[in-house]
Amino acid sequence: MVGLTLASALRDRGLRVALIERGEGRVRTSLGRDCRVSAIVYGNVQILRGLGAWEHLQSEAEAIEQMRVWDDQHAGGIRFDAVEIGQPALGYLVENSRLQDALRRTLLMTDSVELHCPAEVARLDFDEDMVRIELKEGGRIETPLLVAADGAQSWVRAQAGIDCFQRDYGQKGIVATVRPQLPHRNIAYQRFTPTGPLAMLPLPDGLCSIVWSNMNAQADALLALDDAAFLRALNEVFGPVLGEIVEVGTRAAFPLRAQLARHLVRPRLALIGDAAHTIHPLAGLGVNLGIRDAMVLAQEIVDAARFEEDWGTLPVLRRYLRQRLPDVLAVMGGMEAFHRLFTARVSGLHLVRGLGMRAVGNSGAVKALLMRNATGLSLPVPRQITWAHRG
Numbered sequence: 001m002v003g004l005t006l007a008s009a010l011r012d013r014g015l016r017v018a019l020i021e022r023g024e025g026r027v028r029t030s031l032g033r034d035c036r037v038s039a040i041v042y043g044n045v046q047i048l049r050g051l052g053a054w055e056h057l058q059s060e061a062e063a064i065e066q067m068r069v070w071d072d073q074h075a076g077g078i079r080f081d082a083v084e085i086g087q088p089a090l091g092y093l094v095e096n097s098r099l100q101d102a103l104r105r106t107l108l109m110t111d112s113v114e115l116h117c118p119a120e121v122a123r124l125d126f127d128e129d130m131v132r133i134e135l136k137e138g139g140r141i142e143t144p145l146l147v148a149a150d151g152a153q154s155w156v157r158a159q160a161g162i163d164c165f166q167r168d169y170g171q172k173g174i175v176a177t178v179r180p181q182l183p184h185r186n187i188a189y190q191r192f193t194p195t196g197p198l199a200m201l202p203l204p205d206g207l208c209s210i211v212w213s214n215m216n217a218q219a220d221a222l223l224a225l226d227d228a229a230f231l232r233a234l235n236e237v238f239g240p241v242l243g244e245i246v247e248v249g250t251r252a253a254f255p256l257r258a259q260l261a262r263h264l265v266r267p268r269l270a271l272i273g274d275a276a277h278t279i280h281p282l283a284g285l286g287v288n289l290g291i292r293d294a295m296v297l298a299q300e301i302v303d304a305a306r307f308e309e310d311w312g313t314l315p316v317l318r319r320y321l322r323q324r325l326p327d328v329l330a331v332m333g334g335m336e337a338f339h340r341l342f343t344a345r346v347s348g349l350h351l352v353r354g355l356g357m358r359a360v361g362n363s364g365a366v367k368a369l370l371m372r373n374a375t376g377l378s379l380p381v382p383r384q385i386t387w388a389h390r391g
């Protein structure tokens with residue numbers, strides 16, 4: 001998703017882009033929907049609109065108009081409503097495979113992006129002024145800049161010898177599509193439990209997507225249950241907010257880890273998206289950070305090219321780093337604080353949580369600020385790039 005965003009942002013800008021993708025194989029579906037979904041915050045929807053991807057996606061994207069967050073000790077809850085920030089939605093829920101397709105469609109009309117898929121890199125050689133790339137399938141590419149957008153287990157990052165700061169939550173996120181008895185009314189629900197959060201996110205056709213984070217052993221036990229027993233466990237934890245959850249599709253689980261590469265840039269190399277950082281999915285911000293990385297990097301490359309600067313050099317790449325690091329660190333820090341606040345077993349902490357939620361809930365200004373930050377509306381959009389692609 002993030003690599004495609006960068007390629008899409010760089011198309012028709014007088015540059016040649018090669019996108020190398022090994023191909024993930026068949027999409028895993030759950031009740032007919034991709035079991036991998038992403039909540040795309042409203043600020044990033046504007047970016048995707050500017051890139052021409054949104055028009056291919058919007059009919060299948062479900063608006064998140066409100067969000068309700070509460071914990072399991074009845075200490076308090078908080079509601080966020082898009083109306084409070086004067087927007088039609090806080091964000092939209094999209095299936096990852098559909099987002100990839102929509103971005104790929106923006107590349108159909110250009111010959112400035114070569115798509116190598118399925119393809120993998122066999123060998124990389126970094127020279128002072130060039131990276132030489134050998135593909136396993138045969139063929140060579142020479143480029144002044146290699147961008148690693150190859151996910152949390154980045155092969156390119158490993159080849160460059162870049163380690164990561166890591167925090168393993170000892171948790172897995174169980175994902176699946178479910179059918180609740182009552183309409184979701186475009187509300188995203190997040191319930192915090194001592195073992196991790198359970199999100200119920202609105203999909204089209206009255207369906208919802210769950211992301212249920214649990215300690216590894218519990219997650220494995222939940223995965224081993226048959227559908228009826230899984231639904232009983234889910235209903236017990238989620239409660240009757242949407243009536244009963246009556247159907248669940250195929251389940252999958254992903255290990256949850258926070259990770260930050262020790263270097264996001266090196267001469268001739270930039271890391272973006274999960275290759276650079278991964279966060280706990282509790283706020284659904286991982287790919288949102290990646291989309292912002294891609295747009296800022298694209299802007300810096302285009303600006304450097306315009307002024308005939310070599311965009312693979314550190315002075316240019318550091319401009320990307322300087323703009324992105326504060327946002328990445330703020331979101332990572334926020335996720336860590338949230339996770340600890342809701343999972344630490346310290347007596348009295350639930351009262352602090354309840355007070356905090358009530359304070360935020362009662363203060364329109366604090367809440368609006370939180371929402372503008374979380375939806376990416378407070379961050380500058382690289383306008384030269386998004387405007388360039390408007391019909």
Ligand SMILES: Cc1cc2nc3c(=O)[nH]c(=O)nc-3n(C[C@H](O)[C@H](O)[C@H](O)COP(=O)(O)OP(=O)(O)OC[C@H]3O[C@@H](n4cnc5c(N)ncnc54)[C@H](O)[C@@H]3O)c2cc1C
Nearest residue numbers: 001002022038039150151173273274281284285286287288
């Ligand atoms: C349970 C869960 C729920 C989540 N929910 C949300 C959410 O609601 N909102 C949100 O913003 N984020 C969410 N995230 C995070 C989000 O999924 C990731 O941040 C996002 O997938 C990162 O995108 P990416 O393009 O950087 O990496 P990836 O999605 O990992 O893509 C990497 C790409 O590189 C390719 N690749 C890898 N290695 C090679 C190689 N050697 N050669 C060629 N190609 C290669 C892969 O095929 C893949 O296409 C969630 C994560 C989890 C685990």
